[in-house]
Amino acid sequence: xxxxxxxPHSLRMTREEAETITGGRWVGQEREVTxxxxxxxxxxxxxxxxxxxxxGTRVDGHDYAATAVGDGASCVLATRxxxxxxxxxxxxxxxxxxxxIAKTFRKRYxxxxxxxxxxxxGKTTAKEMLRAIxxxxxxxxxxxxxxxxxxxxxxxxxxxxxxxxxxxxxLGASAVGEIEALADIVIPDxxxxxxxxxxxxxxxxxxxxxxxxxxxLFEKVKQDGIALFSETNLEETCKQYGSSADxxxxxxxxxxxxxxxxxxxxxxxxxxxxxxxxxxxxxxxxGEVTIQFYGxxxxxxxxxxxxxxxxxxxxxxxxxxxLSEVKPVAGRLQVxxxxxxxxxxxxxxxNPGSMVSGLKVLARQFGARLAVLGQMGELGADSxxxxxxxxxxxxxxxxxxxxxxxxxKAIGEGYRExxxxxxxxxETREDAIAxxxxxxxxxxxxxxxxxxxxxxxEAIVHALLDxxxxxx
Numbered sequence: 001x002x003x004x005x006x007x008p009h010s011l012r013m014t015r016e017e018a019e020t021i022t023g024g025r026w027v028g029q030e031r032e033v034t035x036x037x038x039x040x041x042x043x044x045x046x047x048x049x050x051x052x053x054x055x056g057t058r059v060d061g062h063d064y065a066a067t068a069v070g071d072g073a074s075c076v077l078a079t080r081x082x083x084x085x086x087x088x089x090x091x092x093x094x095x096x097x098x099x100x101i102a103k104t105f106r107k108r109y110x111x112x113x114x115x116x117x118x119x120x121x122g123k124t125t126a127k128e129m130l131r132a133i134x135x136x137x138x139x140x141x142x143x144x145x146x147x148x149x150x151x152x153x154x155x156x157x158x159x160x161x162x163x164x165x166x167x168x169x170x171l172g173a174s175a176v177g178e179i180e181a182l183a184d185i186v187i188p189d190x191x192x193x194x195x196x197x198x199x200x201x202x203x204x205x206x207x208x209x210x211x212x213x214x215x216x217l218f219e220k221v222k223q224d225g226i227a228l229f230s231e232t233n234l235e236e237t238c239k240q241y242g243s244s245a246d247x248x249x250x251x252x253x254x255x256x257x258x259x260x261x262x263x264x265x266x267x268x269x270x271x272x273x274x275x276x277x278x279x280x281x282x283x284x285x286x287g288e289v290t291i292q293f294y295g296x297x298x299x300x301x302x303x304x305x306x307x308x309x310x311x312x313x314x315x316x317x318x319x320x321x322x323l324s325e326v327k328p329v330a331g332r333l334q335v336x337x338x339x340x341x342x343x344x345x346x347x348x349x350x351n352p353g354s355m356v357s358g359l360k361v362l363a364r365q366f367g368a369r370l371a372v373l374g375q376m377g378e379l380g381a382d383s384x385x386x387x388x389x390x391x392x393x394x395x396x397x398x399x400x401x402x403x404x405x406x407x408x409k410a411i412g413e414g415y416r417e418x419x420x421x422x423x424x425x426x427e428t429r430e431d432a433i434a435x436x437x438x439x440x441x442x443x444x445x446x447x448x449x450x451x452x453x454x455x456x457x458e459a460i461v462h463a464l465l466d467x468x469x470x471x472x
Contacts, residue, residue, distance in 0.1 A: 006161035007046070008037035011105045015087075021100050022077075024091035033075045033087050038098060038158045039068075040151060047072035050101070050158075052094050053079065054151075061094075077101075095150055102154035103185045112141075112164045113312045116186045118171040118179055118217050119194030119230075120210060121354040122301050123148065125293070126194050127170045128329055129305040133322040137314045138165030148172035153182045166312065174378060175203035176213040183220035190308050191221040193229045194301055196248050197353030198241050202380025207241040211248045215255035226311045227256040232265035232300035237353055240389065260311075264304045271300045282323070286316040289323045294333055294344070294361045297354075331458060333358060338468040340444035347449050347457040350376045355390045358450045363397040365446040370439060371399045372432060372460060374451025375407025388414030395420035400439075404432045405455055429456065433463045 014032045019025060036048030042064035045051060051068035053061035053076060065073075065082040075087045077094055091097040106114070115130065117123050127142055134140045141160045143152070148170040160167055171182045183191070196211045204210045218227040229252050235245040253261060265271050273281040279292045282302050291302050302323050309319045328334040331348030342365065346358045355376065362369050371394050379386050387407075391414025394401050400422040403412045408425075415423050426432035436447065447464070451457045 007048075008159050009105075009109060009162040010034050010036055010048070011101070011108065011158070013101075013104075018087075018089050021104050022089055022091050022097040023100075024077075024089045024097060026087055026089055027081055028075075028087035030087050035074055035101075035158075038077075038101070038155055040155070042068040042071070045071040045073050048074045050075050050077055052077045052098055053082070054094055055079070095154075098154040098158075099150065099181070099185050102157040103187070105158055105160075106185060106187055109160060109167075112160075112167050113189045114167045114169070114186055115190040115192065115308060115312065116169050116171055116183055116188040116217055116221075117192045117194065118173070118214050119192075120197035120199035120214065120351065121357065122194040122297055123170050123172065124329055125298065125332055126192065126301045126305055127168055129302055129323065129326050130192075130308055131168055132326040133305060133309040133314060133319045134166040134168065134312075136318050136322045137309070139163055140166045140168065142168040143170040146172075148182075150178070150182065153185055157185055171217065173203075173213055174200040176205075176209055177216070179213055180216035180220065183217045186220070188217070188221045189225045190311055191217040191225070191227050192304055192308055193217060193252065194304065195230050195232065195237075195297065195353070196234065196252070197237050197351065198379075198386065199351035199353065200378050201382060201386070202378050207238065207243045208247060208251065211251040215252040218252070218255040218259065218261075219257070221256075221259055223257075223259060226260045226262065226308075228262045228264065228304055228308055228311075229253075229256075230264040230271075230300045230304050232271050232296055233353075233357075234265070240352075262307055262311075264300055264307065269303065269307070271296065271303055273299055284316070284320050284323075286320050289320045291323055292327055294335065295357050296360070297357045298333070331461075333361065336461075336465060338465060341440060341464075341468050342444075342446040343461060343464055343468075344446065344448040344450075345458070345461045347451060347455075347461055348453065350374075350450050350452045352376065352379070352386045352390055355450060356393050358448050359390075359394055359397055359399060362399055362446060362448040368443060368445045369399050370402060370436065370445055370447045372402045372404060372436065372447060372449045372457065373408055373411050374404045374455030374457045377452040377454050384410045387411045388417065391415035392418040402426060402432060402435060404429060404451070404457060404460070407455070408451070429459050429463075432460055433467075436460070436464060437467060 035050040038050040051073040069084040336343040387410035391411040395418035
């Protein structure tokens with residue numbers, strides 16, 4: 001079978017260079033090696049791949065090194081020697097060595113503009129918007145799936161094919177210091193922060209910690225580069241989570257330093273546009289464009305991406321036209337219109353900020369509505385209170401509520417404490433599906449399904465689509 005994925009650009013390292021880059025020890029007779037990308041799964045090896053041996057709780061990558069080499073790996077990165085007929089670079093920390101090699105690759109890669117994206121919400125949506133724009137102007141390589149952590153970013157960088165004009169890398173983090181380390185690999189010409197919100201509060205220690213951590217990106221943008229930050233809905237978010245918009249913007253702008261700095265959502269770069277049945281209209285500096293997305297946060301993402309693309313030399317009118325063609329990513333506020341019902345599938349992930357954004361989108365829909373909400377993860381000691389706040393917002397917006405699973409019960413508690421009564425709780429996804437189907441017999445509904453991935457609420461979306469599509 002012929003693989004459709006382009007072969008990565010090559011990286012040649014002599015023995016001495018490999019040892020200097022990784023701080024490791026070279027074992028093998030060869031004096032140099034050329035690698036074409038890297039992988040941590042032996043099933044993904046292609047000719048020239050560097051196979052990286054990670055030790056997990058159930059699987060040890062060292063046990064698969066021989067298989068990887070047999071399938072074409074040109075060298076092995078490991079914490080101990082393995083018996084293979086290619087060079088083995090023995091290091092203390094495989095992940096750290098991957099990062100160092102990826103940074104070397106980035107420095108040697110010719111020609112491309114490198115753009116890094118982070119934020120509490122909307123990273124993947126913004127990445128896809130930006131990729132679609134840049135595809136109209138040249139060859140683009142971007143993060144695949146959710147490869148945005150300390151392993152995914154090096155793998156993404158090392159997978160960059162030759163002759164790319166643009167490389168778009170998504171950066172995720174759950175604690176201060178992590179974005180700095182990832183951005184240090186990418187060395188961005190442009191850095192984008194989609195928003196500062198209540199995500200991974202357990203690791204960041206509060207909303208101001210989130211701002212500190214996310215804006216580490218700007219410190220790693222080249223001095224002649226551009227830093228873009230969306231402050232849309234920031235004032236409202238800060239009031240809910242114990243800070244102020246001024247404090248957050250000062251933290252972020254300080255990290256931007258003397259770089260060119262654009263704030264989306266301020267007086268100079270306003271975010272505006274009416275809701276439409278199939279999306280929203282955004283006013284760009286070169287005219288209006290209808291995008292196939294819902295919510296003020298997605299309007300802001302679109303404008304953020306327009307400015308990012310134009311800053312990297314893309315024609316503004318071309319960028320505007322490209323935005324009209326972008327479709328939502330599955331599981332991220334993707335709307336399915338089926339037999340008069342509208343399912344807003346936002347089941348891929350959740351935090352308090354994105355929950356509120358989803359509820360606001362649902363609140364603007366006409367007719368009967370229902371929010372189906374599950375647990376949010378990684379909220380730390382304030383988890384119960386933060387879940388209750390989501391329930392209070394649903395009550396204030398007048399939205400009927402169905403919570404799913406033990407972890408979501410606090411959402412219902414906040415809903416009832418706010419005086420709302422149209423509430424049900426399902427212990428299992430199967431129970432929830434039955435309750436939803438019973439409710440929608442009364443007529444067409446708009447249904448928001450949202451939770452962190454650990455809740456698995458995508459199963460509810462799939463079941464509802466099957467049921468609705470089977471109706472006459």
